[in-house]
Amino acid sequence: MKRGFTLVELLVVIAIISMLASMVLSSINTARVKARDARRIMDIQQIYLALNLFYAKYGCLPITNGTACSGAIGWSDYNIGGWDYSSQPAGSPTFLGFLQTSGFISKVPADPVNNMTGDGTSGQFAYRYYCYPSGANQGLHLGFFRESGTWVEVIKNTNGWADPGYLCK
Numbered sequence: 282m283k284r285g286f287t288l289v290e291l292l293v294v295i296a297i298i299s300m301l302a303s304m305v306l307s308s309i310n311t312a313r314v315k316a317r318d319a320r321r322i323m324d325i326q327q328i329y330l331a332l333n334l335f336y337a338k339y340g341c342l343p344i345t346n347g348t349a350c351s352g353a354i355g356w357s358d359y360n361i362g363g364w365d366y367s368s369q370p371a372g373s374p375t376f377l378g379f380l381q382t383s384g385f386i387s388k389v390p391a392d393p394v395n396n397m398t399g400d401g402t403s404g405q406f407a408y409r410y411y412c413y414p415s416g417a418n419q420g421l422h423l424g425f426f427r428e429s430g431t432w433v434e435v436i437k438n439t440n441g442w443a444d445p446g447y448l449c450k
Contacts, residue, residue, distance in 0.1 A: 314428045317393040324390035331386040341448045342412040349450045353379035367391040368407040412449035420445035
């Protein structure tokens, strides 16, 4: 008499293994999302530090169109007069390239997903910079979106938007 597993027993074992594998894979995916968000926070802190070093030397931060800030003359972002973002198309000016050319950072980091096109017209993951020279939004804006969908503005004043303590020109 031959002994072996029945078809039902094999199917039960396969089902149990499949459930365990799906739980492990979902845990791994959650860990990856948290790791990307942690990297975003570290990258933005590095960019913020470089921006502060730039500001300490030149006394201003550049606007993204025709800047008069002496350390960034000739720099402008891909979307002239708009936000500068890390997922700018290839061949366009480098994201915050003035920080590299002035020696305050060796390479400006990009978002781990970096899938945004335009000013958020498609995708949403990119580091974003804007320095408004005047008006209600005056000051430095620097931030990113977490994968949970919440916006993280690194610099905030009392109204929770930009820091007007920076001269933007």
